[in-house]
Amino acid sequence: MILPVVLYGHPVLRREAEEIDEDYNGLKELLDDMWQTMYKSDGVGLAAPQIGKPIRLAVIDADVLSDEYPECKDFKRVLINPVITEYGEDECVESEGCLSLPGIREDVKRPTKIKIEYEDENFEVIEEVLEGFVARVVQHEYDHLEGKVFTDHLSPLKRRFLKGKLAAISKGKVNVGYKIKTA
Known part of the structure; x- marks a missing residue:
């Protein structure tokens, strides 16, 4: 089932x-819904x-970016x-966008290397560099689990320039090809 994407401004x-465990009710269906929602929304x-569930869960399929970024080849994870x-010491600036902030793309500085530990859909512990x-994609999704969005990484001046756009998004005044939900 395709779920509405929560827009900027939603609490x-x-x-x-919050963390979940293997007893989380309806996890398989939720994952199926998240994959469908992400693909329908053209997200990676x-x-x-972003679908209104305050739990530490994300899905990523970055393979679509592999022509430009070979490290994204076959990168599909729960x-x-x-x-x-x-976090590595080296940083780089790249453009980012977000399904919850449609119509906004900005350059964000992030570390180029991370080490992450997580559980997969079978609750097997995985550690990856x-x-x-x-x-960058993983850090972007991770920010959502920490209560952050990518515009938090921008300078105060840049955020001020975006204030009108962010206000419009929070009111649902956007034109997107996917279901949305405001606060």
Whole structure:
């Protein structure tokens, strides 16, 4: 089932998400719904808070970016209860967008390398070192689980310039090809 994507301004996007365990009711169906919602919305990642669920769960399929970023090839993951345990020192600036902030793309500086520990859909513990754009995608989704959005990484001046657009998004005044939900 395709779920509505929660837009900027909804309080769930500012809440730190809670861990889940293998007894979480309806997890398989929720994951199926998240994949469908992400693909229908043309996203490469979707965190549970973006569909109104304040839990530490995200899905990512970055393979569509592999022509430009080879490290994204075959990168399809379910991240349950992820924790970024290390950030590399090198940083790079790249353009980012977000399904919850439609129509806004901005350059964001992030570390180019991370180490992350998470559980997969079978609750097997995985530890990975990720580099390049795939590390950026994971950090973007991870931010959602921490109650952050990518515009939080912008300068105060840049955020001030975006104030009108963000206000319009929070009121649902956007034209997108997917279901949305405001506060």
